[in-house]
Amino acid sequence: KQEVTQIPAALSVPEGENLVLNCSFTDSAIYNLQWFRQDPGKGLTSLLLIQSSQREQTSGRLNASLDKSSGRSTLYIAASQPGDSATYLCAVDDQTGANNLFFGTGTRLTVIP
Amino acid sequence: DTGVSQDPRHKITKRGQNVTFRCDPISEHNRLYWYRQTLGQGPEFLTYFQNEAQLEKSRLLSDRFSAERPKGSFSTLEIQRTEQGDSAMYLCASREGQGRGYTFGSGTRLTVV
Numbered sequence: 001k002q003e004v005t006q007i008p009a010a011l012s013v014p015e016g017e018n019l020v021l022n023c024s025f026t027d028s029a030i031y032n033l034q035w036f037r038q039d040p041g042k043g044l045t046s047l048l049l050i051q052s053s054q055r056e057q058t059s060g061r062l063n064a065s066l067d068k069s070s071g072r073s074t075l076y077i078a079a080s081q082p083g084d085s086a087t088y089l090c091a092v093d094d095q096t097g098a099n100n101l102f103f104g105t106g107t108r109l110t111v112i113p
Numbered sequence: 114d115t116g117v118s119q120d121p122r123h124k125i126t127k128r129g130q131n132v133t134f135r136c137d138p139i140s141e142h143n144r145l146y147w148y149r150q151t152l153g154q155g156p157e158f159l160t161y162f163q164n165e166a167q168l169e170k171s172r173l174l175s176d177r178f179s180a181e182r183p184k185g186s187f188s189t190l191e192i193q194r195t196e197q198g199d200s201a202m203y204l205c206a207s208r209e210g211q212g213r214g215y216t217f218g219s220g221t222r223l224t225v226v
Binding site: 041044046 | 217
């Protein structure tokens with residue numbers, strides 16, 4: 001069964017700093033990997049979707065990379081802002097036949113003004 | 114595209130009562146998913162529909178849980194004889210097809226007292 005791990009579990013940074021969130025997965029046979037943001041008590045907002053054939057995707061200050069062979073993805077956030085404070089979840093859509101996403105437990109980010 | 118809608122946003126119920134949640138997916142999306150998320154954890158898969166057919170159910174979906182998607186559009190998730198352990202965020206998601214990204218709703222927060 002696919003297992004997804006996110007490190008660190010929590011991160012606190014001063015405003016303006018660049019930061020990297022890490023995600024690893026155990027089975028490299030994936031269709032894609034998706035990064036989500038979740039505010040407290042809210043649903044999930046999709047940030048970036050990387051297909052298995054892609055190496056990275058960018059949206060504004062966010063850049064996500066994928067190294068499928070090593071089972072790793074990173075989410076890079078440039079020039080962090082207090083509004084970036086949230087939990088960031090990594091999810092893998094794998095090819096094992098399970099028609100669902102496998103999630104990590106998330107990284108809780110706090111950006112201090 | 115109005116996104117995925119879930120109703121209600123919050124539900125407080127007494128142990129032993131039945132509850133029903135509704136999800137309206139994005140209209141062009143034929144795949145619909147239910148997930149459950151407890152505090153500090155990533156979402157866990159419950160069940161999956163392709164059009165009106167329920168194709169997969171997780172072992173998490175005990176016999177007290179039932180889900181329907183009668184006309185291949187909206188879906189309902191019913192929990193009978195609720196228990197305190199059912200307290201969680203119930204998330205609905207939809208997507209166009211295999212390998213495409215997921216869009217999540219805002220979730221229904223269930224509290225069983």
